[in-house]
Amino acid sequence: MTPRLPNRLQTAADLVRADRLTADVGTDHGYLPAFLVMSGKTQRAIASDIGKGPLKNAEKTVKEYGLEKNISLILSDGLQNIPHETQEIVIAGMGGTLIAEILAAAPWIRNEAVHLVLQPMTHSYDVRKFLSENGFTIDTEKTCSDAGRTYLVISAYFSGKNEEKDEFYYYFGDTVGTETETERAYLKKQLRYLSSRYEGLQKMGNTREAAVFGDVLTQAKKREDWKDLW
Numbered sequence: 001m002t003p004r005l006p007n008r009l010q011t012a013a014d015l016v017r018a019d020r021l022t023a024d025v026g027t028d029h030g031y032l033p034a035f036l037v038m039s040g041k042t043q044r045a046i047a048s049d050i051g052k053g054p055l056k057n058a059e060k061t062v063k064e065y066g067l068e069k070n071i072s073l074i075l076s077d078g079l080q081n082i083p084h085e086t087q088e089i090v091i092a093g094m095g096g097t098l099i100a101e102i103l104a105a106a107p108w109i110r111n112e113a114v115h116l117v118l119q120p121m122t123h124s125y126d127v128r129k130f131l132s133e134n135g136f137t138i139d140t141e142k143t144c145s146d147a148g149r150t151y152l153v154i155s156a157y158f159s160g161k162n163e164e165k166d167e168f169y170y171y172f173g174d175t176v177g178t179e180t181e182t183e184r185a186y187l188k189k190q191l192r193y194l195s196s197r198y199e200g201l202q203k204m205g206n207t208r209e210a211a212v213f214g215d216v217l218t219q220a221k222k223r224e225d226w227k228d229l230w
């Protein structure tokens with residue numbers, strides 16, 4: 001039986017393009033590559049991790065499902081030891097700052113054949129900023145929830161277009177709407193974060209930095225479609 005993925009990994013798996021060598025960076029248990037192979041989405045996958053312990057966990061999954069011929073286990077700090085013919089790269093369950101650092105350390109991914117599926121647990125700001133300033137275009141962002149927590153998954157391609165966007169974009173992106181409960185929950189979470197940063201900085205008398213958050217909040221308050229998020 002195919003391993004059942006938590007919603008955030010299922011959302012990531014749904015965004016992976018079929019029939020391409022796919023690497024799951026920071027795989028730990030290896031469920032995502034196992035699911036991709038067993039569901040027939042891809043024939044070949046890489047389960048990689050920086051830690052020997054997590055890679056052992058992935059090995060256990062690979063053996064349990066008899067996927068030794070389909071999944072390579074690679075010990076790697078980020079994308080360092082990942083073969084450059086890899087076209088689908090998934091990085092899930094890490095902070096956005098670390099995800100941006102991993103991407104920055106691998107110039108070989110600046111290639112139009114490469115597709116990124118990123119699931120930052122925090123700091124989606126850092127991921128969007130890195131992507132836009134380094135020639136990647138976000139084609140979609142999906143939200144989902146698991147056990148009352150909201151998650152974001154970003155899909156991006158290398159387009160070669162470096163675009164400096166504004167702070168508002170780095171906090172919210174421009175593909176998350178207000179249609180679904182999880183989209184609204186994500187936007188609310190970002191608004192709460194911005195409000196608490198703004199208030200904290202104001203209390204500390206750091207008006208200059210507070211103004212950056214204040215400007216984003218002012219822009220957000222102008223959005224008619226966001227009126228019921230406050």
Ligand SMILES: C[S@@+](CC[C@H](N)C(=O)[O-])C[C@H]1O[C@@H](n2cnc3c(N)ncnc32)[C@H](O)[C@@H]1O
Pocket residue numbers: 009025026027028029048049050051054076077078079091092093094098102
């Ligand atoms: C919380 S687990 C996430 C596991 C799985 N991707 C998921 O989303 O359920 C984070 C994993 O990332 C690995 N990791 C942390 N930094 C890494 C790096 N620089 N390169 C590769 N893996 C890393 C950790 O060893 C750990 O196994």
